[in-house]
Amino acid sequence: NAGVTQTPKFQVLKTGQSMTLQCAQDMNHEYMSWYRQDPGMGLRLIHYSVGAGITDQGEVPNGYNVSRSTTEDFPLRLLSAAPSQTSVYFCASSWLLAGQETQYFGPGTRLLVL
Amino acid sequence: SQQGEEDPQALSIQEGENATMNCSYKTSINNLQWYRQNSGRGLVHLILIRSNEREKHSGRLRVTLDTSKKSSSLLITASRAADTASYFCATDDGGSNYKLTFGKGTLLTVNP
Numbered sequence: 465n466a467g468v469t470q471t472p473k474f475q476v477l478k479t480g481q482s483m484t485l486q487c488a489q490d491m492n493h494e495y496m497s498w499y500r501q502d503p504g505m506g507l508r509l510i511h512y513s514v515g516a517g518i519t520d521q522g523e524v525p526n527g528y529n530v531s532r533s534t535t536e537d538f539p540l541r542l543l544s545a546a547p548s549q550t551s552v553y554f555c556a557s558s559w560l561l562a563g564q565e566t567q568y569f570g571p572g573t574r575l576l577v578l
Numbered sequence: 579s580q581q582g583e584e585d586p587q588a589l590s591i592q593e594g595e596n597a598t599m600n601c602s603y604k605t606s607i608n609n610l611q612w613y614r615q616n617s618g619r620g621l622v623h624l625i626l627i628r629s630n631e632r633e634k635h636s637g638r639l640r641v642t643l644d645t646s647k648k649s650s651s652l653l654i655t656a657s658r659a660a661d662t663a664s665y666f667c668a669t670d671d672g673g674s675n676y677k678l679t680f681g682k683g684t685l686l687t688v689n690p
Contacts, residue, residue, distance in 0.1 A: 497678075499680070506680045506681050506683055554620055565676055568623070570620055
């Protein structure tokens with residue numbers, strides 16, 4: 465199993481550009497989520513999904529869109545990149561069943577917005 | 579807003595010593611989890627403790643939970659240089675078990 469994969473590993477954008485960060489998992493997890501990690505801020509939840517067709521906002525959703533058309537994939541879209549979105553982005557997944565709450569993280573995407 | 583807050587922010591010890599990190603949180607929880615992050619990598623789950631548990635062990639890790647004080651501690655015994663990493667506590671919101679809030683982490687450095 466590949467676990468949770470993220471692409472790209474690193475991306476440079478100009479202000480105003482849009483892009484999609486890809487996340488895929490092969491563990492048949494119902495729950496998927498996106499976090500951003502900034503120095504000194506820990507991880508903050510952007511959006512999450514409890515199954516295909518179901519998404520919801522986390523703590524810092526502004527400027528980001530998500531969709532969940534399949535169980536495996538959960539892409540994160542930056543609509544119009546801003547320097548404040550420079551960060552490291554992590555995707556994570558888990559089962560919803562009680563006792564199976566361990567979240568599995570991808571390796572991260574490092575984004576620089578100029 | 580941050581639910582869990584780790585203390586200290588940074589900790590430097592010698593190999594073989596024990597390392598203790600603390601986490602405080604604000605609202606009722608179902609579970610508390612600890613994760614490790616090596617530099618430049620994703621987070622890796624270490625241990626989960628439920629709100630009705632007071633102590634849990636996994637190898638060299640010992641986690642305690644005091645729900646009356648809304649706090650938890652992670653003890654790493656006989657530390658190794660390979661334990662050098664950032665450690666995060668993560669809590670749910672007492673409703674769902676899966677929607678986690680992470681603290682800012684403790685950076686542990688274990689010197690050979």
